[in-house]
Amino acid sequence: MQDILLTIDTGTIDWSRAQFALTAIYHWLFVPLTLGLAVVMGICETIYYRKREEFWKETAKFWQKLFGINFAMGVATGIILEFEFGTNWSNYSWLVGDIFGAPLAIEGIVAFFMESTFVAVMFFGWKKVSAGFHLASTWLTGLGATISAWWILVANAWMQHPVGCEFNADTMRYEMTSFWQVALSPSAVSKFFHTVISSWIIGAVFVVAVCCWYLLKKRHQQLSRQSIRIASVVGLVASLGAAMTGHISGQDVAKTQPMKLAAMEALYTGGTSQPLTMVALVHPFGQDDYATQDEPMAKLALPNFLSLMATNTLDGYVPGINDLLNGYTRPDGTREPSAEEKMAHGRQALAALKAFRQARADGDESGAQRHLATFRQYQQYIGYGYVSDRSQLVPNVFLNFWAFRTMVGVGCLLILFFGLVAVLAFRVPFLSVFSRRLLAALGLMDEAYADVHGATRMPRWLCWMAIVMLPLAYIASESGWLVAEMGRQPWTIQDVLPTWAAVSDLSSGSVLVTFVLFLLLFTTMLGVEINIMLKQIRRGPEV
Numbered sequence: 001m002q003d004i005l006l007t008i009d010t011g012t013i014d015w016s017r018a019q020f021a022l023t024a025i026y027h028w029l030f031v032p033l034t035l036g037l038a039v040v041m042g043i044c045e046t047i048y049y050r051k052r053e054e055f056w057k058e059t060a061k062f063w064q065k066l067f068g069i070n071f072a073m074g075v076a077t078g079i080i081l082e083f084e085f086g087t088n089w090s091n092y093s094w095l096v097g098d099i100f101g102a103p104l105a106i107e108g109i110v111a112f113f114m115e116s117t118f119v120a121v122m123f124f125g126w127k128k129v130s131a132g133f134h135l136a137s138t139w140l141t142g143l144g145a146t147i148s149a150w151w152i153l154v155a156n157a158w159m160q161h162p163v164g165c166e167f168n169a170d171t172m173r174y175e176m177t178s179f180w181q182v183a184l185s186p187s188a189v190s191k192f193f194h195t196v197i198s199s200w201i202i203g204a205v206f207v208v209a210v211c212c213w214y215l216l217k218k219r220h221q222q223l224s225r226q227s228i229r230i231a232s233v234v235g236l237v238a239s240l241g242a243a244m245t246g247h248i249s250g251q252d253v254a255k256t257q258p259m260k261l262a263a264m265e266a267l268y269t270g271g272t273s274q275p276l277t278m279v280a281l282v283h284p285f286g287q288d289d290y291a292t293q294d295e296p297m298a299k300l301a302l303p304n305f306l307s308l309m310a311t312n313t314l315d316g317y318v319p320g321i322n323d324l325l326n327g328y329t330r331p332d333g334t335r336e337p338s339a340e341e342k343m344a345h346g347r348q349a350l351a352a353l354k355a356f357r358q359a360r361a362d363g364d365e366s367g368a369q370r371h372l373a374t375f376r377q378y379q380q381y382i383g384y385g386y387v388s389d390r391s392q393l394v395p396n397v398f399l400n401f402w403a404f405r406t407m408v409g410v411g412c413l414l415i416l417f418f419g420l421v422a423v424l425a426f427r428v429p430f431l432s433v434f435s436r437r438l439l440a441a442l443g444l445m446d447e448a449y450a451d452v453h454g455a456t457r458m459p460r461w462l463c464w465m466a467i468v469m470l471p472l473a474y475i476a477s478e479s480g481w482l483v484a485e486m487g488r489q490p491w492t493i494q495d496v497l498p499t500w501a502a503v504s505d506l507s508s509g510s511v512l513v514t515f516v517l518f519l520l521l522f523t524t525m526l527g528v529e530i531n532i533m534l535k536q537i538r539r540g541p542e543v
Contacts, residue, residue, distance in 0.1 A: 011508030013500045016088040019515040023081045024485070025478060026522040030074030030529075032477055035149065035196055036203015036234075037067040038142025043230050049135045059223050061126075062541035063207070064138070066533060068123060071115075071145075073529045077522065088511065092492050092502035096174045099165050099182060100155050107151035115144035149199075150192050157188035159493050160484070161256040167379065169356055169372055174496075190252050191484075194245035197238050198480065201414060202473055204235030208421060209470040210537055212463035220540050228458070229425045236418035242411060247309060253487075254310035254318065257494060259393065260487035262321045263400040265306060266296055270320035270328075276305030279405065284398040321397070325390050337381075339390040346385025349378035383496045392498070395489045403479040403486070410476035417469055424458055 041063040048056035082104060085093050093100070121129060121137035129137070158164075164181030165174045176182060208231045211224035254261050261267075266282045267274065280299030307316035317331045327338035337345070352375035359368035387393060488494055492502040 009508050010500075012506050012511055013503050015508055015511040015515055016503045016506070017499060019088060019511060019518060020081075020084055021485075022515065022518055022522065023077060023084060024481070026526065027074065027077040027081050028478060028481055029474065029526065030070050030077060031149070032199035032202035032474075033070045033206055034067065034074050034145050035142070035199035036201065036206065037063055037070065038145055038203070039200055039234055040203055040207050040227070040231055041067055042139045042142055043234070044227070045135050045138050049131055052131075055222065055226075057126075058541050059227065060138070062223065063227075064122060065536055066210075068119070069529060069532050069536065071119065073525055076525065080518070088504050088506070089492070089502050090504040092497060094173070095497065095502075096165075096493065099158065099162075099174055099176045102176060102179065103151040103154040103158075103183065107148050111144050111148035111151060115141055115148060118144060146196055149196055153192045153195055154183055154185075154188045156484075157185060157191045158182055159491075160191075160488055161185060161187040161252075162493055162496055163187075167382075169353060169375065170360075172353075172357075187252050187256060190245060190249040194242060194249045195480075197241040197245055198477060200238035201235055201242060202477060204231040204238060204418065205414070205466070205470050205473040207231035208235065208466045212458060212466040213537070214540070215458055216460065216463050223541055225425070228421065232418055232422035232425050235414065236422050239411065239415040239418055243415070246408075246411070250309050251312070257488055258319050259321070259324050260395065260400070260483075261310065262319065262324060263395040263397045263487055264404045264483060266299075266397050266401045267306070267318065267320040268322050270318045270323045272307065272317050272331075273304050273315045274306040274310075274318040275301035275303045276309060277301045277401075280401070282398050282401045321394055325393065339384075339387075339393055342381045342384040343387050343390075345378040345381035346383060346387070348385075349375050349382040350385040352378070353382075380495070383491065383493070383498055383501075386498050386501045387490070392490050395487050400483055400487050403482040406479040407476045407483065410472050410479075414469070414473065414476075417465070420462070421458075421466070424462070 041060050044056055044060035044063060048060055085100075118137040118140040121134065122141050125134050125137065162174075163185050164176060164178035166177045167173075168175050182188075207227050211228045211231070214220045214224040250261070253264075262270070265277055266280055267277075277296075278300045280296035280301075282296050304314040306318055308314050310316060310318050319328055319336070324336070325339045327336055327341065329335050352371045356368050356371035356375060359365075359371055384393075490498045490500070492499050
């Protein structure tokens with residue numbers, strides 16, 4: 001099997017990765033808005049249920065319409081994404097299908113059917129079911145989407161940090177030994193909360209942007225004022241929550257994927273009391289020769305903050321790229337092997353596995369057990385047996401470094417944005433007066449803002465900023481996924497299976513054709529969705 005896998009055309013690997021990345025990027029344009037709008041529309045309908053004012057019913061229905069348009073597109077791209085595991089990554093699916101397939105099956109059987117059932121009640125049950133049952137259906141639709149995200153993220157987290165499994169040398173497949181270790185691993189929990197909470201930000205920014213557009217056009221101003229209040233609170237809470245869960249996720253990365261953290265920080269030589277780099281002149285090329293690489297020539301950093309982020313101590317040890325490639329000694333005295341040692345151990349594991357199967361075929365049980373013991377000794381390095389050069393073990397530093405800073409930078413901007421919007425929307429005593437005086441002193445506040453019956457006041461520049469923040473929030477969200485997936489390269493499964501050993505044995509030409517077809521299809525779908533959404537927004541709510 002090893003010889004067959006290593007003779008696969010490199011073009012097939014590259015185009016398969018490109019096609020999967022294309023599908024994932026397009027799919028993630030729809031998912032966060034679905035999860036975020038679910039919260040906003042649920043809050044609006046809850047207020048309607050308590051107050052029984054027709055205004056809140058129509059407000060909830062308006063956001064539900066936009067939710068429905070986006071939901072349909074997300075389902076379509078998500079189904080294609082899951083099919084690609086079987087078409088483009090069949091070696092991966094065959095090797096770990098017993099584990100990876102379980103959360104995806106639960107997602108399809110439980111969460112997806114839950115979403116499908118209650119979304120129908122939500123859209124068509126206003127006059128057919130009680131107000132309480134309809135409210136429950138709205139929240140259960142959002143809960144179903146969130147549960148769906150949970151199981152997908154469990155599967156992804158397992159690829160980042162495989163737990164609860166064991167390799168069966170007889171079947172040549174990984175088998176699940178503990179469902180709960182897979183479902184509730186620290187990586188899965190931190191990834192779920194960070195991803196879902198960051199999705200609420202997208203929904204909140206979308207609502208504020210739409211409402212600010214209405215304010216600029218002097219349309220639907222009551223809906224805009226009230227929806228901005230709801231979205232500003234959701235967005236502020238979610239932005240702060242994303243920062244906290246991001247810190248937890250970063251610590252998990254430091255423990256389980258130190259090379260990813262080193263690439264994110266462009267950290268070539270690590271040590272104790274490491275600074276957190278704000279910006280740096282990271283070389284965009286020169287990925288191959290890491291032995292001669294040193295820290296970026298110029299950078300702005302916060303002393304000790306990387307150690308604090310990674311270890312919760314100011315003097316914690318953080319390994320760099322060269323440390324991980326050359327081998328290093330951990331603070332507890334244990335030694336981490338070099339890349340060459342891991343590669344040698346991996347080849348020993350593969351050779352022992354091949355010898356085990358041959359001994360079994362020859363009826364030599366004692367020899368088979370001897371080879372199996374050797375395999376178990378080096379099994380943790382099996383993925384490195386497919387690696388031919390140490391440079392293959394290093395992710396793209398330039399891409400990961402700037403994608404991470406894009407995500408964090410826009411995240412900090414969003415905290416300030418939602419804080420200001422919330423202060424102006426609720427007219428918080430003292431804070432509202434202080435913010436207005438400060439904005440006036442800076443020349444940013446004038447009389448050309450939306451002001452209806454003395455309620456929510458939003459400067460025109462802030463309304464335009466809200467519209468600009470929408471694509472920025474999406475860029476930050478996609479950047480987070482770039483770090484998560486590109487940061488673990490070359491691994492399909494961390495330390496177990498590199499991409500070139502996971503891909504299907506297809507011709508690069510056939511994958512290229514499907515890539516182009518998917519590019520045209522997804523771009524068309526995105527254009528259609530944007531067109532429908534804009535028409536619905538221009539039409540506005542029925543109030």
